[in-house]
Amino acid sequence: MRKLLRSRWLLPALGLAAICCLYLYRAESSETRTHAAAGIGSLNLSSSNGALTVSASADTLVTVRILRYCYGRDSADAARALENVRVEETLVGDQWWIAARIPAGRRAAGAEFTASCRAKTSLNLATSNGKIAVTGMTASVSATTSNGPITLSNCEGDADLATTNSPITLTGTSGSARLKTSNGKTVIQVHRGPVNVKTSNGEIDCDLSDLGPTQNAVLRTSNGKVTLRLPADVSALVDASTSNGSVTIAGFPSVTYELQERERQRARIGSGAATVTITTSNADVVIRAR
Template sequence: MMNKRIGIFFPIAILVTGCLYPYRLEVPETRTWPAEGISSISASTKNGGITVCAAEEPNITAHITKRCYGRNKEDAEKYLKNVVIKDTIISGQLSINTEMPSGNRNYGAEFEISSPESTHLDLSTTNTEISLTNMTAGANLSTSNNAVSLKNTQGQINISTSNGKVLVQVHHGGIEARTSNGEIDCDIAKLDATESIILETSNDKVLLRLPQDVSATFDLTTSNGEITVTGFNSIRYDTQERTHKTGTIGSGASTITISTSNGDIIICAR
């Protein structure tokens, strides 16, 4: 009975909040920093997406959109001041952090960042998407209740989300991605012997594409689904069950670990 009451409470709370604060106010701003001497960016926000793309320019630019809901325009303008964006540069790291109150009123801040491709990234948000394009120095990415997407990236990538899809299009390097209730679709163009792949989700499938000449050991587990490894010249199985397979592709230089529940696992050649 308690769970049922909680399940009903959340939609009612959201509806009440929307009725109290129907006016949505968004205010954009742009900040720019010289890229010279900056090797990494740490960006943290809430209820706002983070997008980072490579740019051939001498500056790092962040287009920031702050958001607040209010009873009317005047009320929203008053409370938007509670959304504070702070930036610092210390020891080669640019930090962009958002401070906002908690409570019934909906606040948020969105970042669209362009920087040199060789900048390492630490990005964190909630309830919204993170996306990277053409970045080459690796990243740590954390969100919730939404997707994470990468395109043409390099370096070690660590991803944590929930209730959202992980989409990786043409990545060079190792990757560790964890989500729940979301598909993982991962295309790896190059995987060196010292690099590894760890993919975990639940209630959805995992699709991993690898170079045909890849060399790796694999450990694949699902609770209710099929496991398929196909398209490679050399595949050897040590365990070959419907829901658990271990073995080697090629000489087994790198490692691949994949787990899900109620979903298929497919590893295939690109």
């Protein structure tokens, strides 16, 4: 019986390996599309199986470089299949939409976008199985992917970011940040403004250079350590809890505890103007002054 069961599992695996081995030749095609920057308020890029990279530019043009790719049994087969990887664009008012259409099937195919636009252009980015990287923007950024990391660097607008099985990293950012991932670490290095982070099976490392009155910092994970650094003169109500770990609040000149237990602490730092909520499990929580 065991030999029979093993055979039943082995045959599909061998079949999948054989299919993958059929498509060894890669065909590529690149193109560049442009539009006057003065007419674009929102850039919307959508793809599958490819990275999206956007950076701020002072150029008078919005530039989008597109790399399409597809695999085939031989060079000719790959080239023919590449024709089915299409790119469509639509301009509605000041919103420019560019989308890659990837055919369903067993062969690998996708499209990568590399764009530059004015910093004040809002971004809506969506892909799968690929990374998203944004640099230097001052307007809002919405980005969604799966099985790929998301990074924002030196951006000042609000951010709404989501991925799976990958990390999210913010560096030198400001605005309201909403981040969601799973099975991935979240790193926020020197951010100004409220944050809402949700992950699972991943560590959260958050450094806030400013958290103003009435602003919130919400950090939630499981099976991962949470580290939050705040200005020494911050004013915040803190509610932090874990299981199978400890909560530590350190380095602030004025802390008043409402509850001080190993696995949960409620405290007032300063006058308690902002709100900090942290939850995790099977790991420690550390809140300390920068």
